[in-house]
Amino acid sequence: EPPHTGRLALYLLGLRATCPPLSPHRSLVTWLKYYLEEDWTGSRRQGHPVTSYYKYGLGVLALCVHHKRVREEVIQRLLTAQHHGRLGHGGNTVDTEAVVALAFTCLERRRLVGTRLAAKLRVAAHEASGNMAKAQGPDGVIGNIYSTPWALQVFLATGTCQKEPAFGQAIAALLENLEAFGTAATMAQVLPVLHGRSYLDIASMHCGEEPDTLTPLDMEPLAEVPGNKTVQLVVECPLPWCYELRLYDRPVSVPAAASLLAVLQAAAALQPPDFRFHTQDTPQGPFLTQVLGLEARQEKRNYWQILTAPNTPLQMGIADYRPRDGETLILRLSEW
Numbered sequence: 001e002p003p004h005t006g007r008l009a010l011y012l013l014g015l016r017a018t019c020p021p022l023s024p025h026r027s028l029v030t031w032l033k034y035y036l037e038e039d040w041t042g043s044r045r046q047g048h049p050v051t052s053y054y055k056y057g058l059g060v061l062a063l064c065v066h067h068k069r070v071r072e073e074v075i076q077r078l079l080t081a082q083h084h085g086r087l088g089h090g091g092n093t094v095d096t097e098a099v100v101a102l103a104f105t106c107l108e109r110r111r112l113v114g115t116r117l118a119a120k121l122r123v124a125a126h127e128a129s130g131n132m133a134k135a136q137g138p139d140g141v142i143g144n145i146y147s148t149p150w151a152l153q154v155f156l157a158t159g160t161c162q163k164e165p166a167f168g169q170a171i172a173a174l175l176e177n178l179e180a181f182g183t184a185a186t187m188a189q190v191l192p193v194l195h196g197r198s199y200l201d202i203a204s205m206h207c208g209e210e211p212d213t214l215t216p217l218d219m220e221p222l223a224e225v226p227g228n229k230t231v232q233l234v235v236e237c238p239l240p241w242c243y244e245l246r247l248y249d250r251p252v253s254v255p256a257a258a259s260l261l262a263v264l265q266a267a268a269a270l271q272p273p274d275f276r277f278h279t280q281d282t283p284q285g286p287f288l289t290q291v292l293g294l295e296a297r298q299e300k301r302n303y304w305q306i307l308t309a310p311n312t313p314l315q316m317g318i319a320d321y322r323p324r325d326g327e328t329l330i331l332r333l334s335e336w
Contacts, residue, residue: 003035006055009062013199014188016065019207029066032059036074053078053087057100064106065203072117075107082124094135094143098150101128105157106200129158133166140173142166145180145315148173149189153198180316183285227256229325231263233275234309235291236332239302247292248275260306260318260329261286285317291331305334 012028036059039049049056057078063070078100081087087096104121107113113121132151136142142151148170155161155170174190181190192198235248252267267275276293279286288304289296296303306314309328314321323329 003039003051005032005035005039005049005051005059008032008035009055009058010185010188012062013058013065013202016062017202017205019205029063029068032063033068035059036063036070040074040077048081048086052096053081054096054099057096057103061099061103061106061199064103064110064112065199067110067112067203069112070107072113075104075113075117075121078103079120079124082128094132094147095150097128097131098147098154101125101154102150102157102199104128105154106203109200110203125154125158126160129154129160129164133164136166136170140169141177141315142170144313145173145177146186146189149193152193153189153200156193156196157198157200177315180320182320183317185282228253229256229258229323230254231323231325232309232328233263233267234328234330235275236330237294239333239335242294242333247294250275256325257322260314260321260323263323263329264288264318279318285319288318288331291333294333296333302333302335305332306330307332 008028009032012032015028036056039051039056039059060070060074060078082097082100087093087100101124104125108118108121108125111118132142132154135151142148152161152167152170152174155164155167161167171193174193178190181187192201230251230253233248233250233252234246236246238245250267250270252263252270254263254266258266261279264275264277268277276291277288278290278295280289281287288306291304306318307330308314308323309330314329
């Protein structure tokens with residue numbers, strides 16, 4: 001089982017934001033340091049973390065936010081990966097470069113590294129900020145809708161938000177797509193940005209001055225929508241080694257309020273049983289990993305892209321998106 005670097009890092013970031021007592025959580029920070037070492041040692045021959053540079057960068061960021069020093073060798077691994085364009089390993093490049101840039105800015109700002117290394121980190125963070133702007137699409141989204149809050153945090157943390165036109169365009173795109181952020185993990189990414197903050201601001205919080213304003217949220221259940229809908233489900237494999245482009249094309253009938261995940265489950269239950277899929281649980285919800293026996297593999301640089309016909313990438317998770325009646329959804333094995 002791979003180290004829990006990313007999960008523990010996200011937990012510690014959230015923990016710091018809630019101003020907890022210090023003593024019970026010191027052991028968790030120690031565990032995160034251990035996971036950072038295990039994460040790299042397990043894949044030393046390949047020269048990258050066992051998990052991903054995204055989770056590795058999250059680990060460094062969480063330690064910095066908790067005011068803990070990080071070994072220079074650990075920081076150099078991230079610098080080298082960014083310099084050689086390797087941050088795409090194991091995830092979305094925009095997400096990863098943004099997380100790494102936030103870690104670099106935190107280490108420099110908190111003076112947890114020497115002067116020479118701090119200068120390198122400053123340059124690398126500003127380079128990442130420029131890359132965020134270059135990755136922006138015509139709709140204002142940077143990478144995808146879930147990457148956009150990370151990119152905006154970089155603009156805020158590096159102080160480039162005032163002079164970077166991409167910032168305002170990305171904020172506008174974010175406000176138009178807030179319904180995509182329906183899980184705790186995605187909400188945690190977008191909430192700081194909506195308040196003009198980044199995760200770096202957690203490090204400088206004065207917890208004694210924070211008012212205790214947290215109250216339970218009563219969530220109303222989704223209203224029941226009567227009737228059924230029919231969704232056309234298509235599976236495509238345009239890669240050279242696939243025996244044909246279209247592997248599956250069939251209408252699926254589901255309740256009117258059903259999510260895309262429910263559509264996939266209904267397709268798997270049809271007779272004859274010619275559709276199957278697997279998902280992996282993540283903090284953002286279930287992630288599609290295998291369709292019709294074809295597995296998306298990090299080492300092969302491919303993933304299952306989900307589109308609404310004819311060619312619009314889906315910006316929500318499969319458990320959150322609710323297709324319209326008559327809509328065609330395409331599961332396409334793609335390369336990154």
